[in-house]
Every structure is written in C-alpha cells, then in structure tokens.
Amino acid sequence: MPSEMPSETTTPSLAHRARTNIQWFTNKHMRQVSRLNAKQHRVNMMTAENWSIRDELVDQYKALFGQHLSPRHLSYADGMGGDAELLQAASDFFNRVFAAHSRVQPAHLVVGAGCSSLLENLLYDICEPGEGVLIETPFWGGFETSFVLRSSVTAVHVTPPSDGIESGDLDHLVSVYIDAYERALRHAPCRIKAILVCNPHNPCGHIYPPTVIQALLQFAQRHNLFYISDEIYALSTLDERTPFTSVLSIDVSALGVDLARVFTLYSISKDLGSSGLRLGFGITQAHPDLRLSLAISNHSRVSTFTSLVITALLRDTETVDTILHQNRAALQRSAKLISDFLAFHQIPFVPPAAGVYLWARLGCRSSSRPGDEPSWDDEARVNDRFEAAGMSVGAGQGYCASEPGWFRITFAIPREELVEGLRRIEQVVGMEGKKWTA
Known part of the structure; x- marks a missing residue:
C-alpha cells in the first residue's frame, strides 16, 4: 500500500555553510542589498566605477569586436x-x-x-x-x-x-x-x-x-x-x-x-x-x-x-596610452571639482593621489551633542539622510574606519550627476546657507 503523501511540502534545506554565508552577508551588507533592489533613480557616489572614458571605450570595443570576431x-x-x-x-x-x-x-x-x-x-x-x-x-x-x-x-x-x-x-x-x-x-x-x-x-x-x-x-x-x-x-x-x-x-x-x-x-x-x-x-x-x-x-x-x-x-599600444591619458585628465578634473567643493565648505578630506573617489569626513558636524565628536550612530543617521535624499555614498563603518564620520565619495561619474550629488550633500549636511558654485 503506497505511503501517504505529506500534507505540506518541505523546502529542501541548504548546507550549513550556505546558511552561515547568507546570515553573514545580509548582516554585513543589507543596506547595499536594499539599494540594489530599489526602483528609483539615485545618484550613485558609492560604487567605485569609472565613467570618465565610457564613450571612448564603447567606440573602441565596437570597432575591435567587428574587426576581430x-x-x-x-x-x-x-x-x-x-x-x-x-x-x-x-x-x-x-x-x-x-x-x-x-x-x-x-x-x-x-x-x-x-x-x-x-x-x-x-x-x-x-x-x-x-x-x-x-x-x-x-x-x-x-x-x-x-x-x-x-x-x-x-x-x-x-x-x-x-x-x-x-x-x-x-x-x-x-x-x-x-x-x-x-x-x-x-x-x-x-x-x-x-x-x-x-x-x-x-x-x-x-x-x-x-x-x-x-x-x-x-x-x-x-x-x-x-x-x-x-x-x-x-x-x-x-x-x-x-x-x-x-x-x-x-x-x-x-x-x-x-x-x-x-x-x-x-x-x-x-x-x-x-x-x-x-x-x-x-x-x-x-x-x-x-x-x-x-x-x-x-x-x-x-x-x-x-x-x-x-x-x-x-x-x-598607441590607443591604450591615449585612453589612459584621457582617463587621467578626466579624473583630475572631477577630483578638482569635488576637492574645491569640500574645501569651500571646510570639510576635512584626504587629497587623493589616485583612484576614482576620495575620503572625506562628511559627518564631522553630525554629532547629536553640539561640540562633541560624532558617534557611529551619528554616522548612520547621516547615511540614512543621504539615502532619503536619493543618493549613495560609502559610510566609514563599512570600511572599518578608526573614527566615525568618514565617507568614501566616488567622483568618476558624469559631470552633471557629480554636481547634482554635491548639491544633495549640501542639503543633507546642512550647508544651505553657503552655496557653492560649480
């Protein structure tokens, strides 16, 4: 006589290592996961991608693909x-x-x-x-x-x-x-x-x-x-x-x-x-x-x-060298723009010698107690305000920073998005009374 079918189906279980990995990843990166799943457009100054030479590269790749496939x-x-x-x-x-x-x-x-x-x-x-x-x-x-x-x-x-x-x-x-x-x-x-x-x-x-x-x-x-x-x-x-x-x-x-x-x-x-x-x-x-x-x-x-x-x-080699030169020139322009913005607002930052981002203490004025240094909770609140304003930056706690208030800001994005992102930073950290001009 055939055995009775179970009244409820049971989902097959994952291996212990998979369950452990899921728990670790969601605890560590839930904010990023939520951002990736979000529908609305946002100014992404968190992801370290380089948009500086995208148009030139697309033209090159199209030509090379057609020539060599x-x-x-x-x-x-x-x-x-x-x-x-x-x-x-x-x-x-x-x-x-x-x-x-x-x-x-x-x-x-x-x-x-x-x-x-x-x-x-x-x-x-x-x-x-x-x-x-x-x-x-x-x-x-x-x-x-x-x-x-x-x-x-x-x-x-x-x-x-x-x-x-x-x-x-x-x-x-x-x-x-x-x-x-x-x-x-x-x-x-x-x-x-x-x-x-x-x-x-x-x-x-x-x-x-x-x-x-x-x-x-x-x-x-x-x-x-x-x-x-x-x-x-x-x-x-x-x-x-x-x-x-x-x-x-x-x-x-x-x-x-x-x-x-x-x-x-x-x-x-x-x-x-x-x-x-x-x-x-x-x-x-x-x-x-x-x-x-x-x-x-x-x-x-x-x-x-x-x-x-x-x-x-x-x-x-000639094309590679040209692209690398164009990339450095574009990154230098964007780095100067954001550095001028931060200097104008007297926000501490590390002048970048290389890369597509800089390290700035956007949360230096975020303490809930006037005159005190910001806490990790203060940094998290500032980060929440950035997200609510439709933009993303990298909060220092996610980089194991030694003190609260630091953020990584990607500047290798299209200029109009970079300027818009800086405007939103002005709004979030309370700089409306002192307007910077790009």
Whole structure:
C-alpha cells in the first residue's frame, strides 16, 4: 500500500555553510542589498566605477569586436590560465606600462572574472580555514566578502599612523608604519599567512612610496608571509608629483625577498573603466604550483568575447596610452571639482593621489551633542539622510574606519550627476546657507 503523501511540502534545506554565508552577508551588507533592489533613480557616489572614458571605450570595443570576431571565439579559451593571445598581450602590457623588473611571462599570469574572484581563489589556495591576512584599515568592505564566504579567512586589522594616512605623506613614517604591522602580527588571534596591500589605497586614495613597499616586502620575508599587491588603480594617478610604483618594478631579490611570495592583482575595471566586462589578472612569477592551482579554479571563467576585445586593445599600444591619458585628465578634473567643493565648505578630506573617489569626513558636524565628536550612530543617521535624499555614498563603518564620520565619495561619474550629488550633500549636511558654485 503506497505511503501517504505529506500534507505540506518541505523546502529542501541548504548546507550549513550556505546558511552561515547568507546570515553573514545580509548582516554585513543589507543596506547595499536594499539599494540594489530599489526602483528609483539615485545618484550613485558609492560604487567605485569609472565613467570618465565610457564613450571612448564603447567606440573602441565596437570597432575591435567587428574587426576581430571569428568562429573560434565561440569556443572555450584555448589554454590553462586564460586565452593564450590574451596572456601574451597582457604580459607585454605589464612589462611596458608597469616597468616590470623581472619580465612577466604568459606562464606567470592567470585571468579571472575580476580581481575579487582571483583574490578569493588565492586565499583559498594559500590559507587554511581560520587563518588570517593582515590588512590596513580603513579598507574596501568587499575584501571581507572574498575573505569570508568561501575561504573562511580572518581579516586582521592593521592600524597605521593616522597622520601619515590623512596627509598622504607616508615616506617619513616607514619605521612606525612597520611597527603597526609588527604589533598587529603579535596580537593576531590566528596564524597569519599573508599581507594584503592595496596600492593605490582604497578608500584613502594615497600611493605607497617605494620605501614603504620595500619595507613591507621585507616584513613579509621576515615572517614567511605572502605579499599580495592589489594594484587595480595603478594607472589612475591624479598628480605627476606622486608617481605610482608597482611591486613588479622592484628588484625584490636585492632586498633579500623571495619572489615566490609576491602576488600581484590587476584588472580592467578601473583604469580602463570596464568593470562589467569582468576581467582581472593574477601574477605570480616564481610559484608555478600556485599558478597552476589558480589556473584550474579559473579555467573558462572569462568570456572569450571579453578576451577578444581586451587582447586587441592591449596590443594597440598607441590607443591604450591615449585612453589612459584621457582617463587621467578626466579624473583630475572631477577630483578638482569635488576637492574645491569640500574645501569651500571646510570639510576635512584626504587629497587623493589616485583612484576614482576620495575620503572625506562628511559627518564631522553630525554629532547629536553640539561640540562633541560624532558617534557611529551619528554616522548612520547621516547615511540614512543621504539615502532619503536619493543618493549613495560609502559610510566609514563599512570600511572599518578608526573614527566615525568618514565617507568614501566616488567622483568618476558624469559631470552633471557629480554636481547634482554635491548639491544633495549640501542639503543633507546642512550647508544651505553657503552655496557653492560649480
């Protein structure tokens, strides 16, 4: 006799790790999820995308796609680690533009669906669950997603010298800067496997001078750590007096550092304004096992259509250089506009040396108690007012800022949206009596 059907259907359960990940993500990023699901148009000064050269890039991509598309581009990529032609074009690009000291070979590269995907795979390969990575605060909140969801890696915070971060002048602070890393390592709640250095920095926008990079490399060598260099904003510099130095350009062997512990991340998302194409590069020049593991986990993750247009673009060195020059000029104009606005209203901010955003203390006057410093609750209330005004900025608590009131503001958006966003900032933080003119 057949068994009776259950009176109610039961939804099949998720694995414990999936339930844990959902709970962590919603607790951490509910505001962003709500914003993504919202229907109304808003001025988005939160997402670090680069709109500065979109029109030029669209024209280029249309032309390149039409010129180079062939039947083979409807197949899977033809090599481990990425399309062979893309790997060659990218290695030539890094050797030329990043001035690599040890030449980057195609066999040193792995392509993935953006830097975040590659970082997640990297941490999975070098860390056991529960181990940690040293990372300077404040830092981009998305890093924690790469740390936690798959690899169960702990972000161990390094609090750097505050005057160095706020002034952007790190050069004279090397010893106290390294002391901060040593202190974080000593007090870490878990075994540390790597340091993650975001250069240029997200969200502060400063560029690390060679002396600091060299000292951090030697710190990693002393403590047998991987050195991960996220250089996604490398070519979006804003001031020729503050040049960018890639870890690829440094003779690490002269510092007594093993090249096998150095890993570099780069992407087309920021400097080439193409975050939606989802293409990043991981570079390991002396660790073939790591390269192979990353190639396995990223195999066929990047569309051959994306590989096609980026290969063609990187091969055209004159066009690439023109686009990068146009990008820097556009970013400089936008950075000056928002810097002038903040200076006019006497809002503290860190002058950005690179990137598509700046770090400003929009909540410096938000304390519910006149004369007091703002609290985290005050910062949250200001952020709620921004959302109610139809705009989004990145509140400092989401970047593990050391004090309340700081916000990351993206300025690489169309000028009319940037001006409108600044007008709304005036309204939200109570500046109506002192009008700024663009």
